Amino acid sequence: MPTYKLTYFPVKALAEPIRFLLSYAEIPFEDDRFDREDWPKIKPTTPYGQVPVLEVDGKKVAQSSAIARYLAKQCGLAGKDDWEALLIDATVDTIHDVRAKLAAFHYEEDETYKAAKRKVADEVVPFYLERLDAQVKDNGGYFVGGALSWADLTFVAILDYLNFMNTSDLIEKYENLKQLKEKVLDVPAIKSWVAKRPETEL
Incomplete structure (x- = not known):
């Protein structure tokens, strides 16, 4: 099974739909919540200078809706057609x-x-x-x-x-x-x- 790491500020907000989906699918994930003062040094390491970022086996992807849609497809929550x-x-x-x-x-x-x-x-x-x-x-x-x-x-x-x-x-x-x-x-x-x-x- 791939390893998943979700990086975001220490709040629910835009990362929470992703956390809900990972939890629903019973996919273990690292819930990486960084301190806000660390954002300036984390920002350049993200694909588009924004979070949430999901790492799947070390490959980083951004955009919360795209991530959620991907996970929804994995666990049968993306519609029947x-x-x-x-x-x-x-x-x-x-x-x-x-x-x-x-x-x-x-x-x-x-x-x-x-x-x-x-x-x-x-x-x-x-x-x-x-x-x-x-x-x-x-x-x-x-x-x-x-x-x-x-x-x-x-x-x-x-x-x-x-x-x-x-x-x-x-x-x-x-x-x-x-x-x-x-x-x-x-x-x-x-x-x-x-x-x-x-x-x-x-």
Whole structure:
């Protein structure tokens, strides 16, 4: 079996969907969480100057969604055909659109721009969430095809990070998304990972 090492900041955020997938597939991996002050010396060793980075038998690969998709294919969570795979990809991209809208104001330091970007997020994010919630309702309690996929794992894994940036519970009003969260967290391998992972806010 290949050896896996996942390198990221000491938080959940963008690495957590990958950790969920590795855990779900019961693939042992080294969870390398470096101190933030070490980032300047780690950055040049990464493929594109960003993390997460997954090493598979020492070969480094970047881009969190690409890594997650690769692992999802390995463990049967990438859809039963090309059409489902497309719907799952589209859902994951939408989840990352939500993240981008929240990140735009969260990381903005200029207060004037921050307020304007918050206003945009406050309009656009509920629009996305309503549709994601309806999608779960229409697909038997999951995002695609009435079955667990890496889209479901991605959403639940990244939710703490989204809530941290939003400063409140994004899915409070969305019953189907709340049920999806419970379902994913109830998967034995995910439950086991969540119980043992380091405690972090985001």
